[in-house]
Amino acid sequence: MSPLISRILMIGLCFIPSELIAQTLPLTPNLINFNSSEGETFLIESTARQDYIPLSIQFETQENGAFCGVASMVMVLNALSIPAPKAPEWRKYKRFTQTNIFDNPKTQEVMTKDIVSKQGMTLQQLGQLLASYPIKVDINYGSEVTLKEFRQRLIDNLKQPNNFVLVNYLRSTMGQEKGGHISPVAAYHQQSDRFLILDVSRYKYPPVWVKAEDLWQAINTKDSASGKTRGFVLVSVE
Amino acid sequence: MSPLISRILMIGLCFIPSELIAQTLPLTPNLINFNSSEGETFLIESTARQDYIPLSIQFETQENGAFCGVASMVMVLNALSIPAPKAPEWRKYKRFTQTNIFDNPKTQEVMTKDIVSKQGMTLQQLGQLLASYPIKVDINYGSEVTLKEFRQRLIDNLKQPNNFVLVNYLRSTMGQEKGGHISPVAAYHQQSDRFLILDVSRYKYPPVWVKAEDLWQAINTKDSASGKTRGFVLVSVE
Ligand SMILES: [Ca+2]
Ligand SMILES: [Ca+2]
Ligand SMILES: [Ca+2]
Ligand SMILES: [Ca+2]
Numbered sequence: 001m002s003p004l005i006s007r008i009l010m011i012g013l014c015f016i017p018s019e020l021i022a023q024t025l026p027l028t029p030n031l032i033n034f035n036s037s038e039g040e041t042f043l044i045e046s047t048a049r050q051d052y053i054p055l056s057i058q059f060e061t062q063e064n065g066a067f068c069g070v071a072s073m074v075m076v077l078n079a080l081s082i083p084a085p086k087a088p089e090w091r092k093y094k095r096f097t098q099t100n101i102f103d104n105p106k107t108q109e110v111m112t113k114d115i116v117s118k119q120g121m122t123l124q125q126l127g128q129l130l131a132s133y134p135i136k137v138d139i140n141y142g143s144e145v146t147l148k149e150f151r152q153r154l155i156d157n158l159k160q161p162n163n164f165v166l167v168n169y170l171r172s173t174m175g176q177e178k179g180g181h182i183s184p185v186a187a188y189h190q191q192s193d194r195f196l197i198l199d200v201s202r203y204k205y206p207p208v209w210v211k212a213e214d215l216w217q218a219i220n221t222k223d224s225a226s227g228k229t230r231g232f233v234l235v236s237v238e
Numbered sequence: 239m240s241p242l243i244s245r246i247l248m249i250g251l252c253f254i255p256s257e258l259i260a261q262t263l264p265l266t267p268n269l270i271n272f273n274s275s276e277g278e279t280f281l282i283e284s285t286a287r288q289d290y291i292p293l294s295i296q297f298e299t300q301e302n303g304a305f306c307g308v309a310s311m312v313m314v315l316n317a318l319s320i321p322a323p324k325a326p327e328w329r330k331y332k333r334f335t336q337t338n339i340f341d342n343p344k345t346q347e348v349m350t351k352d353i354v355s356k357q358g359m360t361l362q363q364l365g366q367l368l369a370s371y372p373i374k375v376d377i378n379y380g381s382e383v384t385l386k387e388f389r390q391r392l393i394d395n396l397k398q399p400n401n402f403v404l405v406n407y408l409r410s411t412m413g414q415e416k417g418g419h420i421s422p423v424a425a426y427h428q429q430s431d432r433f434l435i436l437d438v439s440r441y442k443y444p445p446v447w448v449k450a451e452d453l454w455q456a457i458n459t460k461d462s463a464s465g466k467t468r469g470f471v472l473v474s475v476e
Contacts, residue, residue, distance in 0.1 A: 023322050023332050035291050043291075044282060053273050053281075057436075057445055059297050064327050084261050089302050093441035094261050203331035207295055 024205050028175035030214060034196060034207035042189040042209050043196070048158040049187035052196070054079040055164065056186065061202040063098045069121040069168075069182040070098045071200035073130055076164040076184055076235055077101070080135060106132035122226040123168045126182060127233050136236045142220035142229040150216045151188075154195060154232070158188050163236035167197065169218035170230060174210055180223055180230060188212075262443050266413035268452060272434060272445035280427040280447050281434070286396035287425035290434070292317040293402065294424065299440040301336045307359040307406075307420040308336045309438035311368055314402040314422055314473055315339070320372060344370035360464040361406045364420060365471050374474045380458035380467040388457070389426075389450045392433060392470070396426050401474035405435065407456035408468060412448055418461055418468060426450075 033039050043049060058078040062071035077096045078084065084094040085103050102113040110128045111121065121129065127139035140153070157165050165185040172178050186207075187196040194209040210218075219230045271277050281287060296316040300309035315334045316322065322332040323341050340351040348366045349359065359367065365377035378391070395403050403423040410416050424445075425434040432447040448456075457468045 023316075023319060035295055040291055053278055056294050057273055057297065057440065059295065061298070061333075065329065078261075081261060087441070090441045091303070095299075095441040202295065203325070203328045203333040 024203070025177060027205070027208065030175055030211065032192075032194065032209040034209060039207075039209060042192060042194065043187060045191060046187045046189045046196075048155050048190070049196075050161050051079070051158055051164055051184075052186040054161070055184050055198055059198055059202075060098075060200065062200045064117060066117050066120040067098055068200050069126050069129070070101065070116060072166050072182045072184050073126070074098055074101055075198070075200070076130075076166060077133060077135075079164060080162065080235070080237055082134060082237065104132055119225070120180070121182070122223055123228070123231045123233065124226060126166065126168060130233065130235055134238055136238050138234040139231065140234070141231040142216070144231070145216075147213055147216045150219070150232075151193075151212045153234070154185060154212075155188050157234055158185065163234060166233045166235070167215065167219060168223075168230040168232065169215060170221040171218070173218035173221055174214045176205060180221075185232075262441070263415060265443070265446060268413055268449065270430075270432065270447040272447060277445075277447060280430060280432065281425060283429065284425045284427045284434075286393050286428070287434075288399050289317070289396055289402055289422075290424040292399070293422050293436055297436055297440075298336075298438065300438045302355060304355050304358040305336055306438050307364050307367070308339060308354060310404050310420045310422050311364070312336055312339055313436070313438070314368075314404060315371060315373075317402060318373060318400065318473070318475055320475065342370055357463070358418070359420070360461055361466070361469045361471070362464060364404065364406060368471065368473055372476055374476050376472040377469065378471070379469040380454070382469070383454075385451055385454045388454045388470075389431075391472070392423060392450075393426050395472055396423065401472060404471045404473070405453065405457060406461075406468040406470065407453060408459040409456070411456035411459055412452045414443060418459075423470075 027033055055075055058075045060071055062068045074096045084096045085100045086094050087097050087100050102108060107129055110132055111125055127137050131137040154165050157163055167185055168182045171181050183197050183199045185195050186198050193212045195212060195215055196209050198207050199205045221230055223230050265271055293313055296313045298309055300306045312334045322334045323338045324332050325335050325338050340346060345367055348370055349363055365375050369375040392403050395401055405423055406420045409419050421435050421437050423433050424436050431450050433453055434447050436445050437443045459468055461468050
């Protein structure tokens with residue numbers, strides 16, 4: 001091999017983009033990795049990113065395969081800064097965790113931790129579990145909203161502080177593996193018409209910018225556990 | 239009360255900034271909350287934020303009071319995308335956690351999970367624990383660097399991908415409660431001469447923008463466990 005080609009190859013090896021050596025699953029071309037130059041640019045250009053910092057500083061990984069809804073709830077409850085329970089691991093400090101979120105008797109009346117660990121949760125159950133805390137909860141089924149309504153309701157929320165959006169969608173509709181999933185939405189990028197999902201299964205996928213239409217299609221899918229469509233939940237302080 | 243005053247008070251109550259109802263401890267005026275308008279502006283204006291997105295999407299909370307170093311290591315190892323161990327809770331997926339990071343026999347030779355749980359770690363131990371993985375580790379003591387050198391080494395790193403900065407500092411020196419602490423640094427803001435610390439004790443403090451000089455003073459403090467000063471560690475893929 002010529003020294004020049006060898007040198008070019010070495011330079012190439014020194015600058016492998018982090019996307020190529022990631023542990024997570026590959027993304028289909030319709031999805032844009034947040035952890036990329038383009039993904040960063042979209043955040044900088046976004047004019048509907050009021051929820052991004054509050055959510056990103058609470059970002060956490062779902063503790064098991066059924067806990068996407070639980071991790072998403074913990075993120076928004078911590079981001080809303082409502083009174084939180086103690087967590088024994090941190091002595092006097094108070095913070096929602098994927099364990100102590102079930103300490104509230106009203107939450108347990110909706111579903112116990114054991115049941116959620118076995119079967120996850122439907123859109124309605126997500127809304128009911130959230131409503132067991134002193135916040136305002138608005139459940140929206142995919143079947144009830146046009147693309148235009150869906151886009152506008154999310155944008156309105158993403159421009160306001162102290163309220164948040166959680167989406168319940170079918171991954172396979174937007175090119176991911178595979179089933180129903182729940183995560184918070186953190187921002188909207190107008191030029192590309194994309195929403196930023198902070199995917200709580202961080203072992204599996206990075207956060208992605210997804211086309212509004214793809215996400216709307218993915219929430220307008222039937223959940224066999226409920227017989228209804230998936231959708232989104234808006235939460236705010238009361 | 240006049241209807242006008244009553245209306246003003248109501249509007250006031252509807253727009254309580256999230257800082258005022260946060261669960262975390264209050265910040266002294268020398269520190270700027272990342273979760274604020276000014277904190278967001280600094281990120282947008284930063285020209286040394288290459289590490290911000292890779293670290294922020296791996297942000298996690300230390301699992302107990304002694305695990306600041308462990309949580310910081312987990313964040314940078316996941317951000318470096320080096321081969322990770324399996325975690326039983328996520329079946330086939332691989333990702334560093336504050337538990338499986340100790341599965342590596344070379345890591346255990348430095349310190350076991352039990353010992354770190356009891357006594358935390360010094361700067362040198364942080365470097366040695368990191369070096370038990372296939373990455374390049376550069377340990378820097380606070381006593382060895384001028385403010386100018388400290389600022390420049392961090393800025394150089396924060397402008398490059400695939401390498402990261404961890405700081406070991408005394409909280410009380412920069413106005414926080416209270417002892418030695420470890421967290422990753424995610425960005426630098428030139429106009430205000432501040433670094434962004436993604437504080438892993440998320441139950442206690444939000445991420446903060448701290449003056450370069452304050453952080454330099456806080457790493458140039460003696461750790462009674464080692465008899466040496468605290469400092470910072472630079473890590474990169476080999
Ligand atoms: Ca509704
Ligand atoms: Ca909002
Ligand atoms: Ca050195
Ligand atoms: Ca870097």
